[in-house]
Amino acid sequence: MRHFDLVIIGTGSGNSIPNDAMAGWQIAILEKGTFGGTCLNVGCIPTKMFVHTADQAAAPANAEKLGVDAHLDAVRWPEIRDRIFGRIDPIAEGGRNWRANENANVTVYEGTAKFIDAHTIDTGTGETITADRIVIAAGSRPTTPDIADLDTTGFHTSDTIMRLDELPESLIIVGSGFIASEFAHVFSSFGVQVTMIARSNLLLRHEDLEIAERFTEVAKTKWDVRLQRKTTRAEKTATGVRLHLEGPDGEETVEASQLLIAVGRQPNSDLLDAGKAVELHEDGRVKVDEFQRTSQPHILALGDISSDYQLKHVANHEAKVVQHNLLNPDEPIRSDHRFVPAAVFSSPQIASVGLTEEQAKARKIRYVTSSQAYASIAYGWAMEDKTGFAKLIADPATGQLLGAHIIGPQASTVIQPLIQAMSFGLDAKSMARGQYWIHPAMPELVENALLNLPLD
Ligand SMILES: Cc1cc2nc3c(=O)[nH]c(=O)nc-3n(C[C@H](O)[C@H](O)[C@H](O)COP(=O)(O)OP(=O)(O)OC[C@H]3O[C@@H](n4cnc5c(N)ncnc54)[C@H](O)[C@@H]3O)c2cc1C
Numbered sequence: 001m002r003h004f005d006l007v008i009i010g011t012g013s014g015n016s017i018p019n020d021a022m023a024g025w026q027i028a029i030l031e032k033g034t035f036g037g038t039c040l041n042v043g044c045i046p047t048k049m050f051v052h053t054a055d056q057a058a059a060p061a062n063a064e065k066l067g068v069d070a071h072l073d074a075v076r077w078p079e080i081r082d083r084i085f086g087r088i089d090p091i092a093e094g095g096r097n098w099r100a101n102e103n104a105n106v107t108v109y110e111g112t113a114k115f116i117d118a119h120t121i122d123t124g125t126g127e128t129i130t131a132d133r134i135v136i137a138a139g140s141r142p143t144t145p146d147i148a149d150l151d152t153t154g155f156h157t158s159d160t161i162m163r164l165d166e167l168p169e170s171l172i173i174v175g176s177g178f179i180a181s182e183f184a185h186v187f188s189s190f191g192v193q194v195t196m197i198a199r200s201n202l203l204l205r206h207e208d209l210e211i212a213e214r215f216t217e218v219a220k221t222k223w224d225v226r227l228q229r230k231t232t233r234a235e236k237t238a239t240g241v242r243l244h245l246e247g248p249d250g251e252e253t254v255e256a257s258q259l260l261i262a263v264g265r266q267p268n269s270d271l272l273d274a275g276k277a278v279e280l281h282e283d284g285r286v287k288v289d290e291f292q293r294t295s296q297p298h299i300l301a302l303g304d305i306s307s308d309y310q311l312k313h314v315a316n317h318e319a320k321v322v323q324h325n326l327l328n329p330d331e332p333i334r335s336d337h338r339f340v341p342a343a344v345f346s347s348p349q350i351a352s353v354g355l356t357e358e359q360a361k362a363r364k365i366r367y368v369t370s371s372q373a374y375a376s377i378a379y380g381w382a383m384e385d386k387t388g389f390a391k392l393i394a395d396p397a398t399g400q401l402l403g404a405h406i407i408g409p410q411a412s413t414v415i416q417p418l419i420q421a422m423s424f425g426l427d428a429k430s431m432a433r434g435q436y437w438i439h440p441a442m443p444e445l446v447e448n449a450l451l452n453l454p455l456d
C-alpha cells in the first residue's frame with residue numbers, strides 16, 4: 001500500500017495547496033470529477049461569464065429611458081455557451097495535466113475517494129493509500145428537494161443548465177437564493193420566460209429585509225414570481241415539464257420547457273464516508289476549529305465541505321490557512337471570518353458584508369442605520385436608477401460599521417471600500433471625511449450613506 005506525506009481530496013481550492021515549499025513531500029491529489037472543482041467548471045466563473053453576457057443583452061431594454069432606441073436582435077446561445085466553456089474547459093484540462101504529468105512529487109488519483117479509517121483512503125481507482133496528513137476539500141453538490149416524481153422530469157441543476165443544447169422558450173426555477181436569482185437574470189435577459197417558485201414570501205430572504213423586499217419587488221416586474229408556494233408534484237409533458245403547486249390561493253400548475261432546481265447545496269462528506277475519520281455537524285459538514293483542524297489533528301478541512309460560507313473567496317482564504325498550517329504546524333494561523341462579503345450577480349446586483357439589521361436586533365446590539373438611494377447621487381441620475389440603495393448599520397458609540405448592504409448597479413464593486421473599512425477598523429466618520437471621493441462616481445453612494453449615519 002502506497003504511503004504519502006499528504007493527501008488532498010478535491011481539486012477546487014484544495015488544488016492550490018501544494019507549492020514549492022512542499023517539493024520534498026510525496027503528495028496525492030484525489031478528484032472524482034473535473035479538475036478545478038465547482039467555481040471554475042460549474043460555478044462562479046461560467047455563471048459570471050453568462051451574467052456579463054446577459055447584462056449586454058439586457059442593455060437595449062434599459063436604454064429606452066435614456067432616449068436611446070436600441071433593440072436586441074438575437075441571442076446566439078450555442079456561441080455564448082461555447083465561448084464560455086471553450087475558455088474554461090482547457091483551463092481545467094491544463095490544470096489536470098500539470099498536476100498529473102509535470103509535478104514530480106504529485107500523484108493524481110481520479111476516482112471517488114472514501115475513508116476507510118483516519119489514515120487510510122480508498123482512492124476509488126482500485127488502489128488504497130495511507131497518509132500522514134490529509135486535507136478534506138471535497139466541496140458540496142446541489143441538493144435535490146423532496147418533490148414527487150421529480151426524477152422523471154429530466155430537471156437541471158446549476159451543474160447542467162449552462163450546457164443546454166438550445167435556449168429554452170421558458171424556464172421554471174425552483175428556489176429563491178443566489179443561484180435562482182442569477183440564472184433568472186441570465187435566462188430572462190436572453191428572452192426566456194422565467195417563473196420562480198419560492199417557499200417563503202421573499203426572494204433572497206437571508207439578505208437584510210429591506211434589500212430582500214426591494215429585490216422581490218423588482219423581480220416581480222420581470223419574472224413570474226410565485227411566493228409562498230410548495231411544489232407537491234412534478235411531471236414530464238410533451239413539451240417540457242409541469243409542476244403542481246400549493247399556495248395561498250390553493251392549488252395551481254405551472255409549465256415550462258425546462259426546469260432548474262436551485263434549493264441549496266449539501267456537503268460531499270457522505271460520498272467520502274468522512275464520518276469514518278472525523279466528526280461531522282448534523283448537516284453533514286466536517287467540524288473544524290479556527291485553524292481548519294478537524295477532530296483528528298492530522299486532518300484539515302476547508303471550503304464548502306466544512307465552512308459556514310459556501311463562497312469561493314472563503315474557500316481560497318481557508319486553503320491559504322491550511323497551506324500555512326501544514327508547513328508551520330508549530331506556528332499555526334487562524335482563519336479570519338469576521339467580515340465575509342457576498343454578492344448576488346443578478347439584476348439588480350446585491351452585495352453585503354457584516355450584520356443585517358435583523359441580526360443586529362436579534363443580538364440586541366445598539367445600532368444606527370442610514371440609507372442612500374442611487375437616485376440621489378449624480379451617477380444615479382446618469383443611469384436613471386430608481387430602485388438601488390445602500391444601507392449602512394453602525395455602532396453609535398464607536399462609529400464602527402457593523403453591516404453594509406447595497407442593491408443596485410455594480411453593487412459588488414461599490415461595496416469594497418466598506419469591506420476594507422470594516423476589516424481594518426476604520427470608523428464611518430473618518431472614512432467619509434478623511435479622503436477624497438471621485439466626483440461624480442458611483443462610490444459617492446457610499447460617501448453619502450456614511451455621512452447620513454446619525455453619529456455625533
Ligand atoms: C452556480 C454557482 C455559482 C457560484 N458563484 C459564486 C460566486 O460568484 N462567488 C463565490 O464566491 N462563490 C460562488 N459559488 C460558490 C463556490 O463555487 C464554492 O463556494 C467553491 O467553489 C467551493 O470550493 P471548494 O474547494 O470547497 O469545493 P469544490 O470547488 O466543489 O471542489 C471540491 C472537489 O472535490 C471533488 N470531490 C468531491 N467528493 C469527492 C470524493 N469523494 N473523491 C474525490 N473527489 C471528490 C469534487 O469533484 C470537486 O472537484 C458558486 C457556486 C455555484 C454552484
Ligand SMILES: NC(=O)c1ccc[n+]([C@@H]2O[C@H](COP(=O)([O-])OP(=O)(O)OC[C@H]3O[C@@H](n4cnc5c(N)ncnc54)[C@H](O)[C@@H]3O)[C@@H](O)[C@H]2O)c1
Pocket residue numbers: 145146174175176177178179180182197198199204205231262263264265309310311342343344345
Ligand atoms: N454569487 C455568489 O457568490 C454565489 C452564486 C451562486 C451560488 N453561491 C453559493 O452557492 C450556495 C448555493 O446556492 P443556492 O441558490 O442553491 O442556495 P441558497 O441557499 O442561496 O438558496 C436556496 C433557496 O432555496 C430555498 N429552498 C430550499 N428548499 C426549497 C424547496 N423545496 N422549494 C423551494 N425553495 C426551496 C431556500 O429557502 C433558499 O432560499 C449559496 O448559498 C452560495 O453560498 C454563491
